[in-house]
Amino acid sequence: QVQLVESGGGLVQAGGSLRLSCAASGFIFSTTNMGWYRQAPGKQRELVATITSGGSTNYADSVKGRFTISRDNAKNSVYLQMNSLKPEDTAVYYCRKEWSIYWGQGTQVTVSS
Numbered sequence: 001q002v003q004l005v006e007s008g009g010g011l012v013q014a015g016g017s018l019r020l021s022c023a024a025s026g027f028i029f030s031t032t033n034m035g036w037y038r039q040a041p042g043k044q045r046e047l048v049a050t051i052t053s054g055g056s057t058n059y060a061d062s063v064k065g066r067f068t069i070s071r072d073n074a075k076n077s078v079y080l081q082m083n084s085l086k087p088e089d090t091a092v093y094y095c096r097k098e099w100s101i102y103w104g105q106g107t108q109v110t111v112s113s
Helices: none
Strands: 003-007 010-013 018-025 034-039 046-051 057-059 067-072 077-082 091-097 107-112
Touching: 003 091, 018 034, 018 091, 018 107, 034 067, 034 077, 046 067, 046 077, 057 067
Parallel strands: 010 107
Antiparallel strands: 003 018, 018 077, 034 046, 034 091, 046 057, 067 077, 091 107
16 A cells, blocks of 8 residues: 655754655655645645656745755655755645645644744
């Protein structure tokens, strides 16, 4: 069965960095587009970044230049490097198998001012 397991969240001060990881299993990862999304309290879930099977990336305007999505097909994993974090980046971050119903359980990122 499809499984997506996120890790790497935590508490960080504004201006700091975190690297999120998502370990995938149960499907052919190398041919699958993947995405990172986030949901802040009281807000709808929103797209953060996506990466195609070929490595093309797309970012929300709010994170361009600060966040980098990448993948390692040998490890069936997708990553989100987050730099210059801001308090408004505080949210639960989710990994998604694009164009499917499959989401990870989420990992909390809290940025203090």
